[in-house]
Amino acid sequence: LGFDECLMGEFSTLTLLKDYASVILVSPEYEPADGWGSAWKKLPDWYGQGLSVCEVAKKVVDEYIDYYKQNPPYAPLLASMNIILTAVKSSALKQLQEKFE
Numbered sequence: 001l002g003f004d005e006c007l008m009g010e011f012s013t014l015t016l017l018k019d020y021a022s023v024i025l026v027s028p029e030y031e032p033a034d035g036w037g038s039a040w041k042k043l044p045d046w047y048g049q050g051l052s053v054c055e056v057a058k059k060v061v062d063e064y065i066d067y068y069k070q071n072p073p074y075a076p077l078l079a080s081m082n083i084i085l086t087a088v089k090s091s092a093l094k095q096l097q098e099k100f101e
Helices: 011-020 039-048 053-070 090-100
Strands: 023-026 086-089
Touching: 011 023, 011 090, 023 053, 023 090, 039 053, 053 086, 086 090
Parallel strands: none
Antiparallel strands: 023 086
């Protein structure tokens, strides 16, 4: 499950969605207007190669980071922000939620 959207990496959102996907790709804070950059275009090829969900998630994160290294946000206020995208294993969320409860 992937969210090309700001703030979808909050713990409360992740725990609500953990039963619907084995891996969730989320942005914990600001995500630039270009979103996942060119990663969207490569998803069919990566799945076509028979990669696992975890391997595809890692490729999306790596592509996202590379994209913004090459294409930094243009707005002066955004240039100093961290560009973060996280792949979270749902099984780890279940364990973390149990610890909180």
